[in-house]
Amino acid sequence: MVSLNPIRVLSNNADEEKAETARLSSFVGAMAVGDLVKSTLGPKGMDKILWGMGRNDGTVEVTNDGATILRSIGVDNPAAKILCDMSKVQDDEVGDGTTSVVVFASELLREAEKLIDMRIHPQTIVAGWRKATKVARTVLEENAGDNGEDPVKFREDLLNIARTTLSSKILSQHKDFFSNMAVDAVLRLKGSKSKVTNLDAIQITKVKGGTLEESFLDEGFLLNKTVGVRQPKRVENARILIANTPMDTDKIKVFGSRVKVDSVAKVAELEVAEKEKMAEKVDMICKHDINVFINRQLIYNYPEQLFADKGVMAIEHADFDGIERLALVTGGEIVSTFGKPELVTVGKCDLIEQISIGDETLLKFSGVPLGEACSIVLRGATEQILGEAERSLHDALCVLTSTVKETKTTFGGGCAEMLMANAVAEEAAITPGKEARAMEAFANALRGIPAIIAENGGYDSAQLCSELKALHKTGNKTAGLDMYKGCVGDMSELGITESLSVKRQVLMSASEAAEMILRVDDILKAAPRKREQDRSHC
């Protein structure tokens, strides 16, 4: 018997959006995310204030970084979520280009919407895009420059790359100063014996106060901690034990522990027992033949006093990042049991001393085994300035390390995009069939990037982009947008260089993500799992 009632296959709270609706909701979500960040693109891009609510109530961040913005907003649209995740991956992989990748993917989907309206099947669009990506990648790689063999020219390239990365950020005012600092730090790593560029060896410490220009690069390692009471403030030939262990159990904590006793004297006995245990632990730690003990967790007064009696410098509550970095640069390992001193490698350095920067006192570790390790001390008036300066510098450092690994470079200011767009359009012109439409759309999406950079600077983007396109067509392959004069200029003269790895990653990730979103024809929302009441004993 056939029932005329619509059949519901999905469970009660599950939901489904089909074909057209699903596609529409993906396009809308992706474009909304693109529109959100596109005003931050380029050297004249604007910043955004992120104002924390809920758990982070009241925190304020001012940023231009695409990944930071997208990480902080909560999205309720699957396509938008994909773009946010992609931006995060871009940040982790190469550090820069997190805005470009989202803007490009959303431009691709904007173009795809038009093609779908023209009744071109998504699979045809995908096929065209794949061809276009291949052409774009080839032309990008063919036109890349490489000065990896020539140290002087390579340094110049690195400086230009750092300047380009920093020019869209808060540090653009002092970009020469900070580019030099970032290049120095990264080249130190390159010269290292291990030949592995490990960004962890560069530590960024923020100290409030002063101006951005008072920031500096220092050798060794800085830890923003103070030494315990009555302990040595300066240690030469330090042997450092780095630990993650509780050193706060010498008192009975009133909350969280339950002890059954019949008199207060018994509590005192327990306390004595705990103290003895703690003293034994301190003895065991000191058996490692050390003069510095650094713990990730708190060190209470009693063990602190014991360490002071033994003349050991003890530092408590070092943050986790700090501890890991310290272990890396001093060559020690992080331990949490102390039974076998002979098996533990302790960290070493020539000198530990207290230094003061502004009104903060920090500990400086000099002469560390990982000689290339260094610290950058950032100074700035407010928390927000310091936060954004750190993010910008981190972007630059990431890009520089990836350029050290792959020394090829390309030009920014819309030059690389226009180069790719023209190559794709030319290929489209000789491709028969509907795929050619998709390739043209791809080229248009690529041209969208210089258009947005120009728009953000308040210039006539249609005029500038058509000039740029014409210049490229006539064979000027280094033409790009000069955003300081508001005209078209030669990127190699202006030194607006970018790393090839960043540009390639932008191209590949954005086209893959856009393709993935385009292939969707159904959005299924799973029903949330019911929360059963817990009736078990507690």
Ligand SMILES: Nc1ncnc2c1ncn2[C@@H]1O[C@H](COP(=O)(O)OP(=O)(O)OP(=O)(O)O)[C@@H](O)[C@H]1O
């Ligand atoms: N001086 C300049 N003139 C013209 N274009 C520039 C200049 N400096 C940078 N650009 C261009 O600006 C774009 C980069 O902008 P921006 O740094 O805001 O975004 P992003 O690198 O994609 O993302 P984010 O830095 O937020 O991770 C690149 O396409 C680059 O070529």
Ligand SMILES: [Mg+2]
């Ligand atoms: Mg950038």
